[in-house]
Amino acid sequence: MTSRFTIDEKALLTKFQSGDRLAFDKIFTLYHSSLVFFANRLLLNIGMEISKDIVLDIFLKLYDRREGFETLSNIKAFLYISVRNSCIKVIDKEKVHQKRFDLYTKNFDEFERNVLDIIIQTEVYTELYHAIDLLPEQYRLIMSKIVNGETAKEISEELGIPVSTINTQKSRAISLLKKSLSGAGIALLMIYS
Template identity: 25%
Template sequence: METTPDISPKSLSEEEATWLHLWQTDQSKFMEVVFKRFYVPLGRTVNRMLNDQDATEDIVQEVFIKIWNNRENLQFNFSIKAYLYRSAINSALNYLEKSKKTVTLESDSMPEPSHSDVEETFNLKEVETHIQDALNNLPPACKAIFVLSRYEDMSYREIAESLQLSPKTIENQMGKALKLMRDYLSIYVRNMMVLLF
């Protein structure tokens, strides 16, 4: 029987308590409610990690399929949200490992902007692209933690619970992620400064 780590029922939010009650009384309704609540946020998180819509859809659907297929043996003894995020992120990390989608950080991979591109340099879409490139260059664990913190607005405690890591590990990984992203984006900023001055 697959179980999740114990957590005191008092520490569950009202929403979590409702889901837990549904799981125990009407698993079909539970799946419907939880699917509607988490399909899009899980997809957003996984897609930011993989940057591959097809793989994202497969992974998120598989998370829900596994819950349904294991419903006879699965017991939720803690946060359902944490369980879903942990399952989705672990699957995404496994996918990255199998497909070797990690890209090495190379400073010469940044194109040198020309003077005619000054206006375009400030294009929001371009900035977003550089941020996504920096995100894609993070190690998978750092990337997962960064996405949960910055895009899903999860606290370090929530991330630690979801990934079954200590809050200190989350803090250290976020520090590492921020440093790597700053280093990567500093190349872009230096190129912009050359254009401006």
């Protein structure tokens, strides 16, 4: 003997498999609110809107695969398993975001100090380069090369000037720079002395 529910289920499933919109709506109505509740419980505090979006996406997948289901139980299992898997993906993404945020906040003070140090260093270098630009031409040329990391010997070979002349002009340039630089600029200048 066949029950009325079995006949209705078979008819609903047949219509659903053929793409009938009313059959899809009935299946949607049958499971939607339960799946949203399920997703929301799995996601804890992430948000109801995300739960609803997940469920809608799963129903779209269900519709695309409608021909492969033989019973409503298969559909129900597919829906719950798919929602669970999607929730796990969302939770994993949230964990990654949380780790990044935690790392950022943990290192924020250090990062801010580094940024401030770099700003100060940049300002001091700017002051030094501006002061070097105001030097007489030969001093400016020598100090620019020194600040860029060249040695007196390299500058001597490049310009065809004795090393002693390079060192003398460097000393005179430093003496002139000391008069025009702030304390921080002078401290930086001492690195090149």
